[in-house]
Amino acid sequence: MATTLGTTGRSPRNSWDREHLANLYSLVVLSMIMNDAPDESDVLTRALTAVGTLGPCRAEAAYLTLGNGLTRTPADWPHATPDLDAQVRRLGGQGGPVTVPDREWGWSLALHSTADAIGHLVLSAPSQPTDDEYFLLRVLAQQTAAALTQAMARRTERDREQQLRQLSEDRAATNARLTTSVSELEHQRSVHEMLSDASANDDGVQGIAEALHRLTGYPVAIEDRFGNLWAWAGPGRPDPYPKPQAGPHEELVQDAARRQRPVRVAEQVIALARHRGEVLGTVALIDPEAGAGEEERFALDYASTALALELAHLRNLAEVELRLRRELVDDLITGTDDASAYARAAAVGHDLHGPHYLAAVQWAGRPADDTFVQAVGRSAAGLRMRSLLARRSGMAVLV
Missing domain, CATH: 3.30.450.40 (GAF domain)
Structure with a gap:
């Protein structure tokens, strides 16, 4: 339907x-x-x-x-x-x-x-x-x-x-690290060359101070083990140079010796010149504004090594000269040939030609030690006496 x-x-x-x-x-x-x-x-x-x-x-x-x-x-x-x-x-x-x-x-x-x-x-x-x-x-x-x-x-x-961005960022970071590494290597090479040249050119302690000043731009002070100024490079040298108190200075040196890196003390960054575990002196950057960075600390650290080698070399020379003088004085007393005596005297900076006298100085009741021998030597120098000095049989002996 x-x-x-x-x-x-x-x-x-x-x-x-x-x-x-x-x-x-x-x-x-x-x-x-x-x-x-x-x-x-x-x-x-x-x-x-x-x-x-x-x-x-x-x-x-x-x-x-x-x-x-x-x-x-x-x-x-x-x-x-x-x-x-x-x-x-x-x-x-x-x-x-x-x-x-x-x-x-x-x-x-x-x-x-x-x-x-x-x-x-x-x-x-x-x-x-x-x-x-x-x-x-x-x-x-x-x-x-x-x-x-x-x-x-x-x-x-x-x-x-995201991977491409990350890859690009990683590549940029790698390039930045490489650039930084190249810059650091260039700086380290400059430090090595300048301080090595200072040592090779026989510029001595003063040469090391001047090279470090040129590398960092900071004034440089080099002191001996006891805080006496050895060399200064750059502006602002104190006059007179302050002499530190023995106790606090010794504590400062001992504290710095426990560190592996340069340490800041007041307005200075200090590194120790150590040779075979013995502190021979200090080198410091004068940095009141605390602006020294890693590059300056690296240069300071390297300079302390160069200074240690220089001071060890000077000490070895002094010890050799002292030994030569002592041996020469002993041989002159016991007898030696003229040619050998003249040559060895010239090697230690003494003219043996002409008349010479022998003087023996003794401290009554006490054998001659290094302090006494050095005092005798200073007295002779004060009298304008050019002499060969040695210690023999408990006495200070001058030729």
Whole structure:
């Protein structure tokens, strides 16, 4: 029997067609939104939310296939359970049925990119969906897979860009370190050359002080072991130069000896000149503004090594000269040939030609020690007597 409808009537078929078209239109809009999603989690969240609008189905969970296996995404979706996670993993990347408590129908829709499974969309319903309802769910799965593919591609591109940026930053940092290293090496080479030249040119302690001043720009003071000024380079030399008190100065030296690097003391940065564990002197940068940096400290440290070698050399020369003088005086007393005596005297700076006298000086009741011998030598020099001085048989002997 034919049925006639009024202008306001709706046939069931036409009503279904409009609803079906509305759902398809919604999926198209959803697809556009998902394609612009910032990441994979946002794509899957939007897909899960849309499931309930397409029919009686409910979204149970969604999964991404990552390098370390299947990962629930988002992890806190309310219907997901560990049991459901295990069921989806057992499907091995394929779609298939799953069991959901209190639901007659459960299914995992595999999301594919070309031939690879990139995830799953797990759905359930109180009864088997109709073919039309299942069709809409398949369309949703296809659009979700396409959006996931784009999101993954964008993430891969972002990761690549980040890697390139990081590589560029690492290269820039490496170049900066190389530039710094080259600069440091150049500075160290300059320090080595200037201080080595000062030692090689026999400029002595004063040459080391002047070289260090040119390298750092700071005034330089070199003192002996007891704080007496040995050499100064640069402006601002005190006049008179202050003599430190013995006790505090000794404590300062002992404290500095326990350090491996130059130390700051008041307005100076001080390094010790040590040879075989013995402190022979100090070298200091005069730095009241505390502006000396690592380059200046390196130069100071190197200068202290050069100074130690120079002072050790001077000490060895003094010891050799003292021994030569003593041996020469002994030989003159016991007898030696003229040629040898003249040559050895000239070597220690004494003219043996002409008349000479022998003087023996003794301190009554006390044998001659180094202090007494030195006092005798100073007395002879004060009388303008050029002499060879030695210690023999508890006496100071002058020739």
